[in-house]
Amino acid sequence: MKRRRILATVAMLAAGSGLVACSSDGGGSDASNCTNTITKQNVPVVTMWGWYPNTQLVVDNFNKQHDDVQVCWTNVGQGGDEYDKFQTAISAGTGAPDVIMVEADRIPTFQIQGALVDIKQYGYDAVKANYGEGAWKDVSVGDKVYGVPVDGGPMGMIYRKDIFDKYKITPPKTWAEYEQAAQKVKDAGGPLFGDLGANVPAVLMALQIQKGASPFTYDPAQPKSIGVKLNDQASKDVLDYWGGLAKKGLVGTQDQFTPEYISGVINGNYATYISAAWAPGYLTGAGVGKGQDTGKFAVAPLPQWDPANPVQVNWGGSAFSVTKQAKKPELAAKVAYGLYADKESLTDGWTNQIIFPLNLTALKDPAFVDLKVAFFDGQQANKEVYLPAADAYKGVAYAPFGQYYLDAMTKQVSEVIKGSITGSQAADRLQEDVAKYAKEQGFTVQ
Amino acid sequence: MTLLTEKRAPRTQHEKRKIRGKVHLREHLMGWLFVGPFGVVFLAFLIAPLGYALYLSLFQKKLIGGTSFVLFDNYVKAFTDPSFLSGVWFVLRFSLVSIPLQILIALALALILDAVTTLFARFSRLMIFLPYAIPTVIGAVMWGFLYSKGFGPLTDIFGLFGATAPDFLSSDLIFYGLLNVVTWQWAGYYMIILYAALQGVDPTLYEAARMDGAGRWQIATRIKIPLIAPALILILVFSLIGTLQFFNEPQILRYLAAGTIGTDFTPNMYAYQQAFSLANFNYGSAISFALGGIVFICVYAFLFFTRKRRSFL
Numbered sequence: 001m002k003r004r005r006i007l008a009t010v011a012m013l014a015a016g017s018g019l020v021a022c023s024s025d026g027g028g029s030d031a032s033n034c035t036n037t038i039t040k041q042n043v044p045v046v047t048m049w050g051w052y053p054n055t056q057l058v059v060d061n062f063n064k065q066h067d068d069v070q071v072c073w074t075n076v077g078q079g080g081d082e083y084d085k086f087q088t089a090i091s092a093g094t095g096a097p098d099v100i101m102v103e104a105d106r107i108p109t110f111q112i113q114g115a116l117v118d119i120k121q122y123g124y125d126a127v128k129a130n131y132g133e134g135a136w137k138d139v140s141v142g143d144k145v146y147g148v149p150v151d152g153g154p155m156g157m158i159y160r161k162d163i164f165d166k167y168k169i170t171p172p173k174t175w176a177e178y179e180q181a182a183q184k185v186k187d188a189g190g191p192l193f194g195d196l197g198a199n200v201p202a203v204l205m206a207l208q209i210q211k212g213a214s215p216f217t218y219d220p221a222q223p224k225s226i227g228v229k230l231n232d233q234a235s236k237d238v239l240d241y242w243g244g245l246a247k248k249g250l251v252g253t254q255d256q257f258t259p260e261y262i263s264g265v266i267n268g269n270y271a272t273y274i275s276a277a278w279a280p281g282y283l284t285g286a287g288v289g290k291g292q293d294t295g296k297f298a299v300a301p302l303p304q305w306d307p308a309n310p311v312q313v314n315w316g317g318s319a320f321s322v323t324k325q326a327k328k329p330e331l332a333a334k335v336a337y338g339l340y341a342d343k344e345s346l347t348d349g350w351t352n353q354i355i356f357p358l359n360l361t362a363l364k365d366p367a368f369v370d371l372k373v374a375f376f377d378g379q380q381a382n383k384e385v386y387l388p389a390a391d392a393y394k395g396v397a398y399a400p401f402g403q404y405y406l407d408a409m410t411k412q413v414s415e416v417i418k419g420s421i422t423g424s425q426a427a428d429r430l431q432e433d434v435a436k437y438a439k440e441q442g443f444t445v446q
Numbered sequence: 447m448t449l450l451t452e453k454r455a456p457r458t459q460h461e462k463r464k465i466r467g468k469v470h471l472r473e474h475l476m477g478w479l480f481v482g483p484f485g486v487v488f489l490a491f492l493i494a495p496l497g498y499a500l501y502l503s504l505f506q507k508k509l510i511g512g513t514s515f516v517l518f519d520n521y522v523k524a525f526t527d528p529s530f531l532s533g534v535w536f537v538l539r540f541s542l543v544s545i546p547l548q549i550l551i552a553l554a555l556a557l558i559l560d561a562v563t564t565l566f567a568r569f570s571r572l573m574i575f576l577p578y579a580i581p582t583v584i585g586a587v588m589w590g591f592l593y594s595k596g597f598g599p600l601t602d603i604f605g606l607f608g609a610t611a612p613d614f615l616s617s618d619l620i621f622y623g624l625l626n627v628v629t630w631q632w633a634g635y636y637m638i639i640l641y642a643a644l645q646g647v648d649p650t651l652y653e654a655a656r657m658d659g660a661g662r663w664q665i666a667t668r669i670k671i672p673l674i675a676p677a678l679i680l681i682l683v684f685s686l687i688g689t690l691q692f693f694n695e696p697q698i699l700r701y702l703a704a705g706t707i708g709t710d711f712t713p714n715m716y717a718y719q720q721a722f723s724l725a726n727f728n729y730g731s732a733i734s735f736a737l738g739g740i741v742f743i744c745v746y747a748f749l750f751f752t753r754k755r756r757s758f759l
Binding site for chain 1: 508509510511591594595596597617701702703704705706708709719722723724725727
């Protein structure tokens with residue numbers, strides 16, 4: 001009897017200690033489970049999350065070049081998956097990495113929660129000249145800097161040369177011409193001219209900004225007040241324009257980044273793809289331009305509303321930020337500044353079309369400028385389209401609740417696609433929805 | 447316990463009580479030790495998280511102004527929030543259609559497989575059950591591809607008759623698209639439960655019924671179904687709880703049709719969005735509890751109306 005009781009007690013204690021063991025096992029911030037192998041021992045380690053396809057190489061390059069700090073990299077998922085994990089770590093107060101790759105439009109969202117470190121004091125002046133003004137604006141909130149730019153997404157119009165040749169059209173220079181060309185192709189029984197995807201609200205935001213909208217104004221000096229202007233005339237015009245194209249059957253309404261859409265691109269179901277400079281790399285990775293559609297793509301500058309005053313916009317692009325949970329922010333900032341900033345990594349990035357670099361050493365590299373892009377059948381896409389677009393880009397102030405805004409936009413755009421509301425109505429509803437959310441979050445909305 | 451005391455010499459009342467107390471204590475202790483490991487896990491992984499979620503749901507966290515105690519404000523907000531209400535309305539509608547459909551199919555299949563005892567019947571049983579063995583995520587991905595207009599089989603099949611294939615991922619048809627996935631996945635599982643219940647029925651009852659002149663149809667409707675009513679009610683409760691908490695399939699198909707399936711498509715998805723992508727754990731918890739309340743009311747109402755037939759709970 002007694003022995004059994006002892007056994008039972010032991011079993012229970014064992015079960016209990018098992019629980020304790022589970023709970024004391026920390027999150028992803030410890031350096032014991034890096035994806036990369038750190039060869040230099042007894043050197044301080046900085047943890048990092050990121051998802052560039054060539055991160056392994058970038059991290060190895062950095063570690064090789066540095067003897068005072070080593071990077072421990074983990075890939076916790078792309079985009080939304082990573083943000084959800086980071087968001088959970090912020091709420092939990094533990095589990096975040098020291099350095100994190102974030103897209104520029106997410107920086108204010110994390111900054112307002114106090115999750116990011118202003119890295120201006122940790123060597124900003126030394127690298128300031130390496131990036132353009134628009135690049136810095138995208139990673140700043142007010143006059144504080146919360147990230148080091150890595151890649152950008154200057155926008156252009158990718159098109160199918162074979163379709164354009166067949167229907168005898170030249171790349172449209174304005175949005176009016178774009179619609180005329182679309183109509184011409186449709187009347188001749190051709191494919192759709194483009195696509196309005198409800199799941200890429202960031203594109204519509206960029207196109208609204210191109211027409212002169214400035215969705216959010218936020219000054220961190222007055223943190224309680226935010227300007228939300230989502231239903232001004234420019235915003236309405238752009239949504240009405242795209243809603244109209246969809247209604248007339250000139251463009252498709254397929255969600256993008258899906259197998260469905262990619263197979264459509266390969267089949268030549270869409271004459272154009274309004275997208276950013278990283279798109280060729282993404283499309284190549286997804287299998288586009290490799291089989292029957294090899295060498296059929298080309299790129300032209302983004303159509304304009306007013307060709308006399310062209311405006312260039314940006315979609316996507318990312319940066320390295322230092323998190324508040326970093327134990328040694330100075331060391332972490334050193335990593336953020338140095339990672340993906342060496343020539344070797346940058347060259348690998350742009351030759352493989354993984355990134356459109358923002359680092360001026362790469363942008364001014366003649367090899368980059370004159371690059372004949374294989375995806376575009378040897379067209380010098382950087383020189384002709386993307387570099388001028390990147391140079392002219394002024395930067396944008398993003399919302400501190402970007403996720404909510406983009407989700408809400410997706411909801412309204414899908415209503416436009418259904419045909420239940422017009423673009424203008426969508427803009428009004430979006431304004432109402434987002435302003436209400438901002439008020440709930442404690443902002444004064446202007 | 448009585449045996450133990452009887453064997454020994456007679457004792458005074460006081461001594462007896464003392465001994466009984468000791469035995470009681472020892473038995474109590476043993477009992478606690480046996481349930482202990484379960485109890486610890488139960489407390490740590492069910493009660494504590496539930497309690498914490500309830501606690502969280504009573505607070506409100508703002509980007510500006512921080513966290514404050516608001517009592518039931520989050521619940522008031524939830525029940526006036528069109529996103530939450532439309533999600534609840536969707537899962538209720540979906541339950542009303544999908545549960546009877548699945549159970550009718552499962553019941554019909556179970557009755558057929560119970561009546562037919564060939565090798566083919568055994569093979570069919572396995573095949574009908576198979577979709578349940580496929581992980582939900584894989585099942586949803588697979589159907590996502592089958593529904594595809596570009597490379598799914600629907601376009602070809604409908605093309606043969608010169609028709610355009612329906613787009614089950616469009617907002618008009620997503621209800622039926624999901625209905626199909628769920629029925630495909632779960633009908634086989636319910637069929638197995640009903641089939642097992644049918645196996646437990648005494649075959650002499652059928653013989654007696656046949657002698658009284660009952661046909662196959664009558665045996666099925668008058669004898670088999672009433673006898674497996676408890677199992678039917680069990681799977682109804684399972685499916686009701688599962689459907690009200692609908693999450694996996696729409697969340698996966700969202701990757702293919704984010705425009706059609708919004709973040710607030712079902713209450714569980716809305717809670718997930720609030721908690722994990724908008725960092726609003728407080729409101730997310732409140733939505734979860736509000737949904738839990740709705741599930742509880744639905745299940746309770748259901749059990750109340752079927753109370754004569756149930757043999758569990």
